[in-house]
Amino acid sequence: MDKAQISGILDEVGTLLELKGENPFKSRAFHNAARLLSGITEDITVLVESGDIRKIKGIGESTAKIISDLVLTGKSPDHESLKKGFPPGIFDMMKIQGMGPKKVAFLYKKMKISSVDGLEKAAKAGKLEKLEGFGKKTEENILLGIEQLRKYSSKFHINVAEQASQAIFEVVKSHTGTIRAEIAGSLRRRKETIGDIDIVVSAKPKDVKAIMKSFVDHPSVERVTGEGETKSSVVLQSGINCDLRVVDDAEFPFALNYFTGSKEHNVRIRSLARDHGWTLNEYAFTALEAGRKGPKAKKIPVCRTEADIYKAVGLSYVEPELREDTGEIEAAASGKLPNLVTYNDIRGTFHCHTNYSDGHNTLAEMAVGAQKLGWEYLGIADHSKIAAYANGLSEERVKKQHKEIDTLNDSFNDFRLFEGTEVDILTNGDLDFSDKVLSTFDYVVASVHSNFKLSEADMTKRILKALKNKHVTILGHLTGRLLLERDGYPLNQTEIINAAADLGKIIEINAHPMRLDLDWRMVRYAISKGVMIAINPDSHVVSGLTDVRYGVGIARKGWCEKKDILNTRTTKQIESYLKR
DNA sequence: GCCGTTTTCGGCCCGACTGTTTTCAGTCG
Numbered sequence: 001m002d003k004a005q006i007s008g009i010l011d012e013v014g015t016l017l018e019l020k021g022e023n024p025f026k027s028r029a030f031h032n033a034a035r036l037l038s039g040i041t042e043d044i045t046v047l048v049e050s051g052d053i054r055k056i057k058g059i060g061e062s063t064a065k066i067i068s069d070l071v072l073t074g075k076s077p078d079h080e081s082l083k084k085g086f087p088p089g090i091f092d093m094m095k096i097q098g099m100g101p102k103k104v105a106f107l108y109k110k111m112k113i114s115s116v117d118g119l120e121k122a123a124k125a126g127k128l129e130k131l132e133g134f135g136k137k138t139e140e141n142i143l144l145g146i147e148q149l150r151k152y153s154s155k156f157h158i159n160v161a162e163q164a165s166q167a168i169f170e171v172v173k174s175h176t177g178t179i180r181a182e183i184a185g186s187l188r189r190r191k192e193t194i195g196d197i198d199i200v201v202s203a204k205p206k207d208v209k210a211i212m213k214s215f216v217d218h219p220s221v222e223r224v225t226g227e228g229e230t231k232s233s234v235v236l237q238s239g240i241n242c243d244l245r246v247v248d249d250a251e252f253p254f255a256l257n258y259f260t261g262s263k264e265h266n267v268r269i270r271s272l273a274r275d276h277g278w279t280l281n282e283y284a285f286t287a288l289e290a291g292r293k294g295p296k297a298k299k300i301p302v303c304r305t306e307a308d309i310y311k312a313v314g315l316s317y318v319e320p321e322l323r324e325d326t327g328e329i330e331a332a333a334s335g336k337l338p339n340l341v342t343y344n345d346i347r348g349t350f351h352c353h354t355n356y357s358d359g360h361n362t363l364a365e366m367a368v369g370a371q372k373l374g375w376e377y378l379g380i381a382d383h384s385k386i387a388a389y390a391n392g393l394s395e396e397r398v399k400k401q402h403k404e405i406d407t408l409n410d411s412f413n414d415f416r417l418f419e420g421t422e423v424d425i426l427t428n429g430d431l432d433f434s435d436k437v438l439s440t441f442d443y444v445v446a447s448v449h450s451n452f453k454l455s456e457a458d459m460t461k462r463i464l465k466a467l468k469n470k471h472v473t474i475l476g477h478l479t480g481r482l483l484l485e486r487d488g489y490p491l492n493q494t495e496i497i498n499a500a501a502d503l504g505k506i507i508e509i510n511a512h513p514m515r516l517d518l519d520w521r522m523v524r525y526a527i528s529k530g531v532m533i534a535i536n537p538d539s540h541v542v543s544g545l546t547d548v549r550y551g552v553g554i555a556r557k558g559w560c561e562k563k564d565i566l567n568t569r570t571t572k573q574i575e576s577y578l579k580r
Numbered sequence: 581g582c583c584g585t586t587t588t589c590g591g592c593c594c595g596a597c598t599g600t601t602t603t604c605a606g607t608c609g
Binding site for chain 2: 017023024025027028029030032033057058060063098099100101102135136137138185196198202225227228229231233243245258259263267268269270272273274279280281283331370459555
């Protein structure tokens with residue numbers, strides 16, 4: 001049983017305890033353990049067998065036992081016996097907005113309702129409103145929630161959420177009463193998928209009402225789901241929930257920090273505040289009441305920005321992209337936060353197509369576009385011959401393209417086009433060009449574009465074989481596990497990363513903005529193994545060039561140091577790397 | 581259930597909003 005499955009079961013145990021009405025801290029301990037487990041990169045079996053699993057802070061006796069049982073036998077008696085109390089459909093019921101453990105457990109006990117369908121039936125028949133603690137409104141909300149769940153059961157890709165937020169955010173931000181405004185939440189943290197959009201605004205009390213009105217009246221709003229004095233919630237036409245929170249300007253950094261999250265990160269920051277003798281909420285630091293345990297409260301510093309808040313609790317400023325409680329607190333406390341990559345660090349990209357294959361722009365246009373972005377180089381990697389759907393290049397056309405690139409390069413002073421290819425990895429692991437042809441390129445990106453339906457073992461074998469070809473520089477768009485439901489493919493990522501480490505190859509992780517869901521654990525694992533990686537970003541946004549669609553570059557900050565990213569290197573360094 | 585250079589017991593982050601209630605529980609983030 002793998003890490004993800006075990007983590008899922010720990011989460012389930014936590015939820016089952018909630019349903020049973022157990023001590024909330026108890027259930028949280030299991031959810032916590034689930035999260036911790038999904039974040040580790042070590043081999044879970046090794047951790048269990050060595051007993052080191054107990055060394056992870058937050059994994060105690062009970063959680064360790066469940067993990068060990070699952071690793072060693074594939075089953076956990078504790079989990080099994082808990083499950084007996086509740087049918088599986090219960091978990092789906094918990095996904096409905098407004099349905100928490102108390103209501104779900106109550107309905108199950110009182111009405112024997114154990115599925116979303118059963119709940120819908122009961123609500124439609126008006127059976128719920130008569131129940132204690134329920135009413136007409138609750139019943140209506142449950143039906144709405146079910147509808148919502150079916151329509152938008154998944155999260156939204158960041159590019160969808162970003163687009164959906166733009167217009168309404170602009171209106172709120174440019175309101176005359178608005179002092180400061182920021183998008184918060186997972187969108188600010190640049191997660192690959194977004195649950196809802198959070199907007200935080202500061203304003204004088206007299207302006208709050210008008211700002212709220214501009215928000216709920218916005219044309220992109222489909223439905224208003226909540227409207228209070230400081231907070232309003234709407235569903236946008238795109239189906240994404242959007243919350244607006246308006247606070248006093250002095251409270252703004254606290255609110256921004258709070259609503260940016262993540263929840264786990266916030267919990268840690270609040271603990272640190274308590275260590276200083278304060279409590280922290282979304283408005284301010286407040287001194288703990290006298291007589292409470294803990295050190296004597298220190299004087300509370302004035303905080304005008306988020307950086308001031310971090311400084312107050314003894315941390316250096318933590319970038320939103322890092323706020324997941326995956327080591328950033330410790331790093332910030334000891335001054336060891338990574339020097340993050342930003343858009344400005346990109347010197348060029350390597351996975352770019354032109355109108356030779358399925359791109360839209362000519363070589364010359366691409367070169368001009370890259371220079372406009374201040375880049376030093378651009379790697380051209382059009383498709384190989386077998387990619388008929390993408391107008392892949394024959395050997396003759398490769399020669400023609402090289403000639404054209406050479407001519408263009410002669411005309412540049414501080415810029416260079418690299419001659420690359422994105423060669424197809426055939427089903428048997430061979431490459432679509434002969435070694436002789438491959439040797440004529442500056443670099444080679446090898447990618448899988450066909451026959452996705454292989455077994456994990458066969459796909460892994462296929463890719464490993466291609467990776468071993470001495471001409472291959474970069475393994476193209478290795479997909480994350482999360483893509484599987486769409487057009488990703490199964491493969492043993494660990495094995496491939498290990499091989500890349502041995503062979504000194506670069507891995508391009510992830511693919512395309514429209515099917516983007518980066519697995520950062522994989523990224524961290526690759527970095528831990530010393531594999532040079534290139535993150536394939538949503539480069540539509542980065543470049544403004546229609547054709548740098550597949551830019552191998554870092555388009556967002558992440559838990560990566562600049563030194564880890566190929567694209568931050570200068571042309572000279574790149575040249576020497578490619579010639580190795 | 582987990583944790584601990586103050587603790588092996590007693591804490592564990594905190595508030596807004598909703599819908600049901602006449603003071604609060606449940607849910608959410």
